[in-house]
Amino acid sequence: MQAPVKDSLGSGCTLIDKTLNRESWNHTLFGPRPLCRYGPGPKMHEMIAPLSWLLGKWRSEGGKGIYPTIKDFTYGEEVEFFHVGQPNIQFTCCSWKSESKAPLHREAGFIRIKPDTNKVAMMIAQNTGICEIEEGEVTGQKMETTSQSVARMSFSKPPKTLKVSRTFKRDGDTLEQVLYMETENTPYTEHLRIKYTKV
Numbered sequence: 001m002q003a004p005v006k007d008s009l010g011s012g013c014t015l016i017d018k019t020l021n022r023e024s025w026n027h028t029l030f031g032p033r034p035l036c037r038y039g040p041g042p043k044m045h046e047m048i049a050p051l052s053w054l055l056g057k058w059r060s061e062g063g064k065g066i067y068p069t070i071k072d073f074t075y076g077e078e079v080e081f082f083h084v085g086q087p088n089i090q091f092t093c094c095s096w097k098s099e100s101k102a103p104l105h106r107e108a109g110f111i112r113i114k115p116d117t118n119k120v121a122m123m124i125a126q127n128t129g130i131c132e133i134e135e136g137e138v139t140g141q142k143m144e145t146t147s148q149s150v151a152r153m154s155f156s157k158p159p160k161t162l163k164v165s166r167t168f169k170r171d172g173d174t175l176e177q178v179l180y181m182e183t184e185n186t187p188y189t190e191h192l193r194i195k196y197t198k199v
């Protein structure tokens with residue numbers, strides 16, 4: 001019998017936290033406890049110091065989605081960037097419809113920095129069957145990346161995404177993400193814009 005969840009699981013999503021048991025969630029995503037992020041707080045690897053401004057859990061109810069082929073929409077999102085002492089940052093994010101709170105887009109991935117440079121790479125797996133590698137640069141508290149490859153499951157919903165770019169910018173306790181994309185039907189244009197506050 002699983003104990004009821006009394007506190008946050010830190011899954012990166014409050015909706016998941018409310019419905020999953022801590023042990024099963026930890027084990028499913030991150031393996032046994034000593035190897036996961038709930039172990040004794042690991043020391044941050046110096047390689048990821050230029051991205052330390054991203055670390056933590058961020059949340060917004062004010063995301064704006066647009067695209068020429070769809071109706072404008074608003075969404076909420078939680079994103080968490082964390083590390084386990086390795087030279088990479090892990091992240092999870094989940095979004096939901098503003099009105100119904102129904103789950104929308106979800107992602108998990110890793111960010112690495114090329115040694116002795118400000119070059120960054122993100123590897124992102126999405127619930128929609130898309131997997132991206134984005135590369136770019138971190139400058140101060142701003143990270144700009146563009147897809148180098150976008151792979152997709154053969155039966156992912158069309159249209160095919162051809163290119164994605166993201167900008168993360170921190171200003172005090174606010175983090176902004178802006179995402180542009182190109183599909184096989186639509187030239188490169190804005191899809192998402194959201195400002196999170198630290199949770």
Ligand code: HEM
Nearest residue numbers: 065067069070073075077095104105130159161164181183
């Ligand atoms: C918080 C993140 C995101 C949210 C909330 C979101 C939400 C949506 C919604 C509501 C639609 C319209 C409904 C539909 O056609 O299914 C849509 C369409 C789409 N999204 Fe996103 N999306 C997100 C991120 C992304 C990302 C990262 C990509 C690509 C890598 C992407 C690619 C697309 C595509 C290709 C379409 C279809 C556009 C078309 O029909 O021309 N989305 N998105």
